[in-house]
Amino acid sequence: MGFDLHGLNPVNPHNVEKPIHNWHQEHTHKENEIYFEKLGAYEVAVVGAHWCTNNWRWRPLWAFVFQACVDFMNTKDLQEGMDNSGYKISKTKANKIAKRLNDLDKDGSIVQYQNEYTKRLATLPLEKCSFCKGTGIRLDPIGMELREKDPNFKCNICHGKGEVTDISTHYPFSYREVLSFKEFCENSGGFKIC
Numbered sequence: 001m002g003f004d005l006h007g008l009n010p011v012n013p014h015n016v017e018k019p020i021h022n023w024h025q026e027h028t029h030k031e032n033e034i035y036f037e038k039l040g041a042y043e044v045a046v047v048g049a050h051w052c053t054n055n056w057r058w059r060p061l062w063a064f065v066f067q068a069c070v071d072f073m074n075t076k077d078l079q080e081g082m083d084n085s086g087y088k089i090s091k092t093k094a095n096k097i098a099k100r101l102n103d104l105d106k107d108g109s110i111v112q113y114q115n116e117y118t119k120r121l122a123t124l125p126l127e128k129c130s131f132c133k134g135t136g137i138r139l140d141p142i143g144m145e146l147r148e149k150d151p152n153f154k155c156n157i158c159h160g161k162g163e164v165t166d167i168s169t170h171y172p173f174s175y176r177e178v179l180s181f182k183e184f185c186e187n188s189g190g191f192k193i194c
């Protein structure tokens, strides 16, 4: 699952036209190709038009943004921003977020946060694999079925170790991604989170 952010009124310095494609009509392969090429060029020229990331990366990023902007963001922004419900962030708020991230970038806070975050994840102890109950051998119906096909099958989740990394390690935080989001944010004219 991913998160797509769409600028509500993105800055378009060179007035690049957004390509239109009617998906209800049949198109040749070539027509589709041309459309995606134009769309790609549009998104490069209009950085506030569209920004996307996956679920695992978005959650820690948005939580960081909320924490950094808690003086003007509310818990509704935090919570609804974690759904793919089309929640809108106004232009005023988007600009304030961008400005705050800019300040935090300048004083090194974002890099510091990333380093501490990554370090914390690396020190989390391993957890018992719930699929094989820590034994390294999956005995549930799925495990039995897979072992019938392959007698050497153990557990496809922990690969026979009986332990897995903490769930939090699936949610990385990246300084580079915050910068890319900041650039989108300040050029978006407000945005919708889908």
Ligand SMILES: [Zn+2]
Residues within 6 Å of the ligand: 129, 130, 131, 132, 133, 134, 135, 136, 137, 138, 155, 156, 157, 158, 159, 160, 161, 162, 163
């Ligand atoms: Zn396991």
